Amino acid sequence: MILYFAPMEGITSCVFRQVHARCFPGVDGYYAPFLAPDGQGRCKASALRELLPENNRDLRLTPQILTNSPEAFVNLSRELVAMGYEEVNLNAGCPSGTVVPKHKGAGMLADPDALDAFLDRVFSQCPISVSVKTRLGLESTAEFERLLQVYEHYPIQLLIVHARDRQGMYRSRPDLDAFVRAAEAAHLPLCYNGDLVDRASLTLIREKVPGLERFMLxxxxxADPSLFRQLRGGAPLSSEELENYLARLEEGFLTWGLSEHFTLARLKELWYYLGCLFPGGEKGRKRILKSQNLGDYRAAVQGLFAQGLFDPSAHFPGELG
Ligand SMILES: Cc1cc2nc3c(=O)[nH]c(=O)nc-3n(C[C@H](O)[C@H](O)[C@H](O)COP(=O)(O)O)c2cc1C
Known part of the structure; x- marks a missing residue:
């Protein structure tokens, strides 16, 4: 079984990846949040700094590109090859209202012929292996039959399928029947993504698609940084591990050069997910989210731990249950 950490803009930054990989080793690969290049394939130096090998030691990282311009994709891929990368991922799944109308992300799924033309240009020129992260469709998961025909024309290294259409955003129940049909029809290597939050949800997918080996979380x-270990039969998260992880993240953000304000913002973003490990701890979580400086934040976190509500069997509320 191969387990990947999904790209999450605002969460899985290079500091996060380094701290996670050290505290919870055993992830087979991390996919970086998307780079959004201009038409020539240029992007901000700060975005590229996130990908420098020295800022991503001891982990396997794949950068991701969000564009519908083959030139931009190929030019940026060349830069990534020069940095030592061997795989680049195309974002064909982002559901954002600012992305889709520009025919990027999940917006690429609206027109399978245009997607075909894009992939044709990319695969004829790209100096690096290309994987794709897609949804099952834009308006409907039934679109995937045609989309898969397009993908199957190309030697895509890995087709990561988020088992919803764009309409479903991150909320609808993943369409497992459509995913099973895709898995039966596909010759490309497939990876399942969507609402894997505990062992039961993983078991459900493995029972539906017995030969499937790749999963993205x-x-x-x-919400639970030890989930990879648990899915492999390992121990649940301990409160000491979580406290240590949080302290290292805070230290990592500050050392990276983030101000106290932005360090706090990053930690609060993460607490949106971590909060579910403290059932009944709504008040404590709100106090964390309201904290105005790191001193208040630390006190609020300590207060939440002191309430004794930490429950390692709790998990993010997925839709597969
Ligand atoms: C806050 C947030 C940021 C995300 N950023 C990206 C991104 O940069 N690139 C991408 O392909 N998907 C992105 N995603 C989608 C995730 O990679 C993943 O497909 C989605 O969360 C569903 O998987 P899950 O149910 O395991 O969370 C993001 C999702 C969230 C919630």
């Missing part, structure tokens, strides 16, 4: 792993 996002919110479930943001």
């Amino acid at each position: 996002g919110r479930g792993a943001a």
Whole structure:
């Protein structure tokens, strides 16, 4: 079984990846949040700094590109090859209202012929293996039959399928029947993504698609950083591990050069997910989210731990249950 950490803009930054990989080793690969290049394939130096090998030691990282311009994709891929990367991922799944109308992310799924033309240009020129992260469709998961025909024309290294259409955002129940049909029809290597939050949800997918070996975890792993270990039969998260992880993240953000304000913002973003490990701890979680400086934040976190509500069997509320 191969387990990947999903790209999560605002969460899985290089500091996060380094701290996670050290505290919870055993993830087979991390996919970086998307780079959004201009038409020539240029992006901000700060975005590229996140990907420098020295900022991503001891982990396997795949950068991701969000664009519908083959030139931009190929040019940026060349830069990534020069940095030592061997795989780049195309984002064909982002459901955001600012992305889809520009025919990027999940917006690429609206027109399978245009997607085909994009992939044709990319695969004829790209100096690096290309994987794709897609949804099952834009308006409907029934679109995937046609989309898969397009993908199957190309030597895609890995087709990561988020088992919803764009309409479902991150909320609808993943369409497992459509995913099973895709798995039966696909010759490309497939990876399942969507609402894997505990062993039961993984078991459900493995029973539906017995030969499937690759899985990608996002919110479930943001909520419980030990989820990869648990899915392999390992121990649940301990409160000491969580406290140590949080302290290292805070230190990591500050050392990276983030101000106290932005360090706090990053930690609060993560607490949106971590909160589910403290059932009944709504008040304590709110106090964390309201904290205005790191001193208040630390006191609020300590207060929440002191309430004794930490429950390692709790998990992010996925839709597969
Ligand atoms: C806050 C947030 C940021 C995300 N950023 C990205 C991204 O940069 N690139 C991408 O392909 N998917 C992104 N996703 C989607 C996740 O990679 C993943 O497909 C989604 O969360 C569903 O998987 P999960 O149910 O395991 O969380 C993001 C999701 C969330 C919630």
